[in-house]
Structure formats: C-alpha cells, structure tokens
Amino acid sequence: MGQADNMTIASGTRGITLMERAGDHVARVASEMCSSQGRIAIVCGPGSNGGDGFVAARHLHQAGHAVDVLLLKDPAGLKGDAAIAFGQMGLPSQIVEPAELKENLSGCDLIIDALFGAGLDRPLEGNAAAFADTINKSGVPVLAVDLASGVNGSTGEAEGAAVQAVRSVTFFRCKPGHYLLPGRDLCGDVSCVDIGIPESVLHEIGPQTFVNEPTLWRDAWTVPGRAGHKYDRGHAVVFSGPMSSTGAARLAAGACLRAGAGLVTLASPPSAMMVNASHLTAVMLRSVEGLEGISDLLADKRLNSLLIGPGYGVSDDTSEAVSVLLNSECAIVLDADALTSHQNAPEALFTQIKGRKAPVVLTPHDGEFVRLFPDLVALDKLARARGAAARSGAIVLLKGADTVIASPDGRAAINSNAPPWLATAGSGDVLAGIICGLLAQKMPAFEAAAMAAWLHGAAGVEAGAGLIAEDLAPAMRPVIARLVEKP
Ligand SMILES: NC(=O)C1=CN([C@@H]2O[C@H](COP(=O)(O)OP(=O)(O)OC[C@H]3O[C@@H](n4cnc5c(N)ncnc54)[C@H](OP(=O)(O)O)[C@@H]3O)[C@@H](O)[C@H]2O)[C@@H](O)CC1
Numbered sequence: 001m002g003q004a005d006n007m008t009i010a011s012g013t014r015g016i017t018l019m020e021r022a023g024d025h026v027a028r029v030a031s032e033m034c035s036s037q038g039r040i041a042i043v044c045g046p047g048s049n050g051g052d053g054f055v056a057a058r059h060l061h062q063a064g065h066a067v068d069v070l071l072l073k074d075p076a077g078l079k080g081d082a083a084i085a086f087g088q089m090g091l092p093s094q095i096v097e098p099a100e101l102k103e104n105l106s107g108c109d110l111i112i113d114a115l116f117g118a119g120l121d122r123p124l125e126g127n128a129a130a131f132a133d134t135i136n137k138s139g140v141p142v143l144a145v146d147l148a149s150g151v152n153g154s155t156g157e158a159e160g161a162a163v164q165a166v167r168s169v170t171f172f173r174c175k176p177g178h179y180l181l182p183g184r185d186l187c188g189d190v191s192c193v194d195i196g197i198p199e200s201v202l203h204e205i206g207p208q209t210f211v212n213e214p215t216l217w218r219d220a221w222t223v224p225g226r227a228g229h230k231y232d233r234g235h236a237v238v239f240s241g242p243m244s245s246t247g248a249a250r251l252a253a254g255a256c257l258r259a260g261a262g263l264v265t266l267a268s269p270p271s272a273m274m275v276n277a278s279h280l281t282a283v284m285l286r287s288v289e290g291l292e293g294i295s296d297l298l299a300d301k302r303l304n305s306l307l308i309g310p311g312y313g314v315s316d317d318t319s320e321a322v323s324v325l326l327n328s329e330c331a332i333v334l335d336a337d338a339l340t341s342h343q344n345a346p347e348a349l350f351t352q353i354k355g356r357k358a359p360v361v362l363t364p365h366d367g368e369f370v371r372l373f374p375d376l377v378a379l380d381k382l383a384r385a386r387g388a389a390a391r392s393g394a395i396v397l398l399k400g401a402d403t404v405i406a407s408p409d410g411r412a413a414i415n416s417n418a419p420p421w422l423a424t425a426g427s428g429d430v431l432a433g434i435i436c437g438l439l440a441q442k443m444p445a446f447e448a449a450a451m452a453a454w455l456h457g458a459a460g461v462e463a464g465a466g467l468i469a470e471d472l473a474p475a476m477r478p479v480i481a482r483l484v485e486k487p
C-alpha cells in the first residue's frame with residue numbers, strides 16, 4: 001500500500017486528496033450505521049489513520065451528526081497529511097486519558113476507530129492497549145478505518161490488544177490481515193473503496209498474495225468438451241489404508257471423482273478388498289499389495305494423479321510407498337499419514353520432491369505442519385506456508401479456517417469461504433480428494449489446490465449446518481454447476 005500510495009502521489013495526486021477521499025468514504029459508511037441524530041465518537045491515533053478520522057469527523061459534522069473527536073496523543077505531534085487534515089477539521093478535539101475514555105464513549109451510538117492502520121509496527125501496549133480495551137468494553141458498535149487497530153495488515157495477527165470492529169472500510173485493495181485470523185474476525189465486514197489509486201500501479205508492484213476467489217484459477221479449469229472422453233479428464237488413484245481404516249480414502253476417492261477426474265481407482269490392500277468393494281460403485285477398485293504392487297500399478301501410464309495418506313497409517317512402510325509414488329510421473333497429493341510418516345526425515349522427502357518434474361501438493365493441518373517444518377511454526381501463517389513451499393518444492397496447502405495455499409514461486413492465496421462446520425472428521429480427506437481430482441484434469445497444481453480449497457468451502461456452505469464429510473461431495477454439484485454457468 002505504501003508503494004501504491006507513493007506511485008499515485010508521484011503521478012500527481014496529492015496525499016491529502018487520497019486522505020480526503022478515504023475519510024469521506026468512512027463518513028458515508030458511518031452514516032449508514034448510525035441514525036442522523038446519532039452521536040459518533042471518533043478515536044484518533046498519531047498517524048495517517050488518525051488523519052482519515054479527522055476528515056471523517058468534518059464530513060459527519062457537516063451531515064449533522066454530533067461528533068466527539070478523541071485523541072490518543074498530543075496533536076502537536078501530528079505530521080504531514082494528518083496534520084493538514086487536523087488543521088482543516090475545524091472541530092474541537094480532546095486528548096483523553098485511558099481512564100476518562102469510558103466516560104467519553106458512554107452514550108455514543110457509534111465509535112470510529114482511527115487509531116492505527118497500516119502503520120502499526122508493534123503490539124498495542126500501555127495507553128493504546130487501554131484504549132482498545134475500553135472501546136471493546138463500551139458495547140458500542142465500532143467502524144474501523146482501514147483495519148481494526150491492533151491488527152497487523154500484512155499478517156492478520158494481533159499480538160497485543162486489538163479493537164473488535166463490526167465493520168471496516170479499507171482502501172484500494174483488501175490486505176492479508178482482512179482475511180487471515182484473527183484479523184478477519186476483528187475487522188468484521190470489510191468494504192474496500194476506491195480512493196483514486198490507479199489499477200496500473202499493480203503492474204509494477206506485482207502483488208503475490210491473493211484472496212482465493214474463482215478469478216484466481218477459473219481460466220485454468222476446463223469443463224468437458226462436447227466430444228470429450230473420460231480419459232481426457234485423467235485417471236486418479238487413491239491409496240486405501242488397511243481393513244480397519246478404509247473410510248478416509250473412500251471419502252477422498254468419491255470427492256476426487258466428483259471434482260471431475262475421468263476415472264478414479266481405489267488401490268486397496270488385499271485384506272481390505274471386501275470392505276472397500278462393499279462400499280464402492282463409480283469408483284473402481286484394485287488390489288495392490290506392498291511396494292511391488294504399487295510399482296506394478298504405476299506401470300499403467302494412463303494414471304496421472306495420485307493421493308496417499310488418508311487413513312494409510314504412520315510407518316516406514318508408508319514413507320517407502322510415498323517414495324515409490326514420487327518416482328512416477330504422476331501429480332501427487334500427500335496428506336495426513338503420508339506427511340507424518342516423514343517426520344523423522346523431512347529433508348529426504350523434499351529432495352525427492354524437488355528432483356521430479358510433476359507437481360506435489362502437501363496438505364498439512366497445523367499438527368502435521370509442525371512435524372515437517374518445526375522451525376517455521378513461529379512465523380505468521382502466510383510466511384509459514386510460503387517458507388514450507390520454498391523448502392519442500394511442493395505446493396503447500398496449510399489448513400484451517402483461513403487456509404493458505406502457497407507455491408514455491410512465491411504466490412500465496414488465502415481462502416476465506418470455509419464455514420466452521422467443515423471442522424469435522426473426514427473433511428480434510430475430502431479436500432485432498434478434490435485436489436487429486438483437479439490434478440487429474442491437468443490443472444496446474446497451485447490453481448488446483450486453490451480451487452479445491454474454494455470448492456470445499458463452497459460445498460460446506462451449500463451443505464450447511466450439521467454437515468458431515470459424506471455430505472460434501474454431493475454438495476459440490478450445484479457449486480460446480482454455478483461455476484460452469486459463470487465463465
Ligand atoms: N496508503 C494509502 O494509500 C493511504 C493511507 N491512508 C491511511 O493511512 C494509514 C497509515 O498511516 P501511517 O502510515 O501514518 O500509520 P498509522 O496506522 O496511522 O500508524 C502509525 C502511527 O502509529 C504509531 N504506532 C505504530 N504502532 C504503534 C503501537 N503499537 N502503539 C503505539 N503507537 C504506534 C507510529 O508512531 P511511532 O510511535 O512508531 O513513532 C505512527 O505515529 C492507513 O491505515 C490509512 O488509514 C489514507 O489516508 C489514504 C491513503
């Protein structure tokens with residue numbers, strides 16, 4: 001944003017003009033949230049975020065609202081555009097001690113949080129933290145300028161105190177902190193408004209972090225052509241666990257087929273053939289025994305996408321099986337036990353991944369992540385996923401309510417459509433199956449993983465409250481139908 005701001009200013013738009021537009025938008029949203037008689041407290045910090053607050057105060061006063069401008073710091077310390085906006089405000093303001101703030105906020109109908117935005121560079125402490133606390137305890141709805149104060153816009157983290165907003169108004173583009181937790185929850189509903197920064201600045205800035213929406217991958221996904229053949233859509237293999245743990249792989253295989261793989265084979269240990277056979281219809285079944293069995297299976301060059309891990313078991317045998325898969329030319333998804341089985345020697349896995357041409361997607365949840373990348377866990381979520389992708393050479397899909405998909409080339413997508421109902425046994429197996437199904441259709445791996453996370457979230461919304469993992473594959477149908485309709 002700093003770069004976007006500077007480029008816009010360098011091309012002739014004054015900084016105060018940007019601030020004027022930003023504050024105007026904030027005032028408009030505040031007016032929507034508050035009756036025309038409503039009293040609005042505008043709590044302003046020492047930087048440009050506070051500057052936006054001063055502009056909003058002027059507009060709201062002109063619109064007839066009762067406005068209280070409350071300052072964290074002495075306005076003599078304001079600089080640049082914020083100082084100009086303060087000078088142009090023409091309204092009384094007061095420096096408030098934290099102990100007095102409660103009194104100042106009582107009886108107001110809306111609080112505008114203009115304490116800190118993009119310039120936050122450390123956790124809120126002392127007076128700033130006390131302000132955030134008092135605002136949160138006031139029970140008054142909060143509209144945040146740019147970000148809820150205390151949220152780091154680049155990471156979504158809030159290491160100290162943070163304001164809880166119901167809405168935020170941000171400028172030009174949403175920031176990672178609007179999508180990553182806890183920032184997403186603290187910022188509330190986010191409106192992103194145009195303040196006159198031209199789109200063209202993005203060519204030079206070249207952002208590498210994206211919100212996971214269909215525009216990110218829709219062009220990489222093809223729907224079956226009129227004369228299409230099932231083999232055009234690939235043949236995926238999902239590896240089943242032993243007799244007592246076959247369900248995870250079957251869930252994955254069903255989702256893989258539903259994601260559009262032309263054919264899906266479940267590779268089953270001989271001992272589990274009966275239980276698998278009694279539960280499968282469109283998914284095919286093949287008995288595969290040991291490493292030799294896997295090698296024989298993979299001799300069929302029509303197979304092009306593989307998934308191993310769900311319910312497979314944690315053991316050296318599993319890591320050896322993974323190694324055989326990695327020697328093939330297929331795209332591969334490594335999930336669950338296939339990840340944990342490498343906890344003692346992750347580097348060997350990464351070396352093998354980096355040595356192959358076809359892509360690998362790793363789909364760890366936090367617990368699996370720490371086993372493979374213990375030294376990365378202290379980083380923020382974007383940095384964790386990016387660091388893991390760079391180190392492993394794989395696309396890394398780091399699961400959670402704010403799943404991040406990262407590529408070794410530096411791109412990262414943040415998924416935000418997943419409902420909490422997806423936190424249910426087997427839901428991750430379904431996700432791994434969807435990725436495998438999209439890889440079978442030869443989607444590039446980053447796009448396949450991103451689309452899969454989005455489909456999984458959208459299917460969760462479609463299935464709704466009370467869903468279980470079995471509901472997800474059927475719920476993908478209307479979601480896919482809508483994607484086909486909307487090119
Ligand atoms: N970019 C754009 O296009 C546009 C941007 N605009 C707006 O500008 C905002 C960014 O403004 P900004 O850079 O001045 O930073 P801001 O968030 O006000 O905070 C910096 C101040 O806070 C302080 N400080 C920091 N952390 C602290 C802490 N934990 N605890 C205590 N103090 C702390 C730090 O001072 P320090 O104490 O470090 O000297 C500094 O004084 C952006 O969010 C948007 O609202 C719009 O006007 C439209 C155009």
Ligand SMILES: Nc1ncnc2c1ncn2[C@@H]1O[C@H](COP(=O)(O)OP(=O)(O)O)[C@@H](O)[C@H]1O
Pocket residue numbers: 336365399400401402403418419420421422423424425426427428429430431456
């Ligand atoms: N609170 C949440 N909100 C949205 N999605 C979630 C939440 N918690 C987990 N998920 C998603 O649910 C899935 C769970 O996967 P995983 O942990 O592997 O479970 P399992 O092994 O039981 O399938 C992941 O896709 C994850 O991103």
Ligand SMILES: [K+]
Pocket residue numbers: 049113114115116117144145146147148149
């Ligand atoms: K703010």
